[in-house]
Amino acid sequence: MWTKNRYLSLYTLFLIVFAFSFLTRTILLVKSLSSLELTPLLLAKIYGVGFFFDCVTFSYFAIPFVIVAMLLPDKVFNSTIFKALAGLVGFVVTYLMLFNVIAEYTFFDEFATRYNFIAIDYLIYTTEVIRNIRESYPVNWLLGGILLVNIFVFIFVRKHLTTAFSGTSRLGQRCKTGFLFLLLPILSFFFVDISMNHISPNNYADELASNGIYNLAAAFRNNELDFNKFYTVKENDVVMSALKRQLTEKGNHFVSSDTNEISRVIQHQGTERHLNVVVVIEESLSASFLGTFGNSTGITPNLDKLADESMFFTNLYATGTRTVRGLEAITLAMPPLPGTSIVKRPHNENFFSWGSVMKDKGYDNKFIYAGHGYFDNMNYFFANNGFATVDRLNFAKDEVTFTNAWGVCDEDLFMKAIKEGDASFAKKKPFFSVVMTTSNHRPYTYPDGKIDIPSKTGRDGGVKYADFAIGRLLAEAKKKPWFNDTIFVIVADHCAGSARKMALPVKDYRIPLFIYAPALIKPQKIDRMMSQIDIAPTVLGLLNLSYTTKFFGKDILNDQVGQERAFISTYQKLGFIEGNRLLVLGPKKETGFYTFTKGFSGDDKTTEIKPQDDLLVNGLGYYQGAYYVYKNRLNRLVK
Structure with a gap:
């Protein structure tokens, strides 16, 4: 029985x-x-x-x-x-x-x-x-x-x-x-x-x-998904031709007529400016937190002031929802691939990267992180792509005033970054520092007495402390002899949240970007749509550097940059934005076509539309093209 x-x-x-x-x-x-x-x-x-x-x-x-x-x-x-x-x-x-x-x-x-x-x-x-x-x-x-x-x-x-x-x-x-x-x-x-x-x-x-x-x-x-197996694809020649067409811009030319070769020469007239570059990647800094984007809580006074003093980009979209996805986009200037970020994948060494360009130009490159860099494989990735790494283990006892689960507080991190800048300056080398913060992250704890929101009371406190720390960073940097020769780039790794009815809610991927150098760059507001993959080429353009590139991103300040576009994703869903149209690619060869309205109030006004072949070809040009380039090691320093 x-x-x-x-x-x-x-x-x-x-x-x-x-x-x-x-x-x-x-x-x-x-x-x-x-x-x-x-x-x-x-x-x-x-x-x-x-x-x-x-x-x-x-x-x-x-x-x-x-x-x-x-x-x-x-x-x-x-x-x-x-x-x-x-x-x-x-x-x-x-x-x-x-x-x-x-x-x-x-x-x-x-x-x-x-x-x-x-x-x-x-x-x-x-x-x-x-x-x-x-x-x-x-x-x-x-x-x-x-x-x-x-x-x-x-x-x-x-x-x-x-x-x-x-x-x-x-x-x-x-x-x-x-x-x-x-x-x-x-x-x-x-x-x-x-x-x-x-x-x-x-x-x-x-x-x-x-x-x-x-x-x-x-x-x-499914930490890595085979694009050709799971997603809608077109013939490789069609896709790569679409990619090369979209990568064409004023001042560059391809090194080869080979359809699959995306390497191109960026040539600028005049003298290169080997200025210091400090890239602050701020944890979970959604655009919707800022007063300049309509937030009325007053939790970002320093960033709102910085918006009037910087080259301020108002229409930037994060490529994903994780720190490693943002680091990948900013460092490698390539669209997200389905699955986990390249930062965490095996065999992620020797990519053509922002670090490799700066290293070739004689820069002292450093990745500076508040926590332990083994987390998310960050130290390994940066160490093998042109950077020295500085993490929690490199902080002396007198350099730490506050820690939580994720590392030292943002102020301690920024003071360390300034010290590292001093060390490079003493060696008479221009420096390129990528600084990854952690304070704007649960449990939202930070030193007492810094802001008027008590520690460990929620996201608003985390944001306001992060804003306070950025203000202090710039105030301390102004005291340094290298300040007037330094460009500060402040951008988010991703938004604080992107969970809505739709799998890829466009407005919840919008993040701010500041390029601040008061002695060098005139304050202005740039409303052109862009992606995190465009940050490196844009800053390299401001430096007037000439180089051979394998980037998928473009200099957004180039007056012939072409059709505005951006990329958003989860680990399986891939979004391609062109104008006010959104293409969504999913596994099992799913495709969705939408239009959307921009703004921050209420739900996304997203409307499904009939298939748009031009949008699909352009989106596949980037996504299928990026997968082809990645799998065939065409964006590596050594193939």
Whole structure:
């Protein structure tokens, strides 16, 4: 009988997985109600597709339990010791599932998505992440509360488990049933993928129809997606011709007529200006935080003042939603590839980069980071692409006044950057410093007494402290003999959040860019649309440097720069903006065409339109073209 069958334990496991998955989905559904246009059909899809993913998750989850049930003889399986061990395992499983409900809720609350690449990072970089969690949440109380609830949950589960350890069986019978169970994850591996959760144009609905644990495993598998396999493509000659046409601009020429060769010579008239360049990449600095973009909270007084004193770019879009995506775009000047950032990929050495150009011009290049540079593979990437690295380990005790989970506070970081500038100046070398901040990040802690918002009270405080620190950086730099020969570039790595009904909400990728050098550059406002990949070529243009480039970005100040365009992405969705049109490319060869209105108030006014072949060709020129160049090592210093 089934009640005497040892595989009853798998039935119990399935109920555990399903019950907690159902609970998580329902909680997240309630949280997302304001962002959903809920109908009975959509509700049925959310729970129906969600149940399918729960079953797939269970099939993977059950593998070790099936193997044990197949191989253990009755004498061992029905023994008192094994029953006790099974009870302990059951208690741990229910505890972990309860913990996952809390973890998924907090992850969804911050990122409006189920687990993805960010969750993978949280598992890999445990030191920073665990400390961040402890500084952000009452962890001990939560763990204790989960333990208490789990005691009552397990009392119910235990009743169903005990009857599984009293039957008799033969090995052949066990194996027949076991092989059927093992066939399920094998079929799932080959025939199920995360894109099957696409049930609606509303991104929240797609996320609700997923299973967080399955998504976590999918993120491990899909850290790099084959563009030609998963995305809409055209003939290579068509794509590369479109790319080269879009890369053509005044003052450059291609080095070869080869369709696949994007190298071109940038030639400027007059003397090169080997000025110092300090690039401050500010954590999560959305344009919507600034008063100059309409924010009325007054949390960015220094940046709002800087907007009137700088070359201020008002129509810049981040390429992604992660720090490493911003670092990739700014350093390599190339569009995002599906999957994880190149910064984190293996074999990411010797790219043609902003660092390689500056190094060839005699600059002292440094990547200066507030935390430990092994995080997100940053130190390795920069060390192998033209930079010396300076991170938390290089700060002396007297250089640190405040730290949190992510590193030293922004003020300490900026003072270190100034010292590094002094050292380069003493060697009579121009310096190029890329400075990555961390203070505008949960848990939003910073030194007391600096601003009028108490530490650890939320995002506004993090933004205002970051703004304060930038003000202090520029004030201290003005005291230095090298200040009048220095260009400061201040830009965000990405926005604070990009979670909306649509997978790629255009306005939530908009970030500010300041180029500040009061003795050298006249203040002005530039409204031309641009991408983070255009920053390096634009600054190199201001320096009047001549060089041979493999960049995909262009000098936005060039008066013949051509059609304005930008790039936005998640790790699977790729967006190409041209004018007020948006092309969205997705896995399983999905394409979407939209128009949108610009602004910061309310939801994006995005309207789906009929396919636009010119938009598709131009978008593929960059995305498919970038993938071809990357896979064939055509933007490396050594092929």
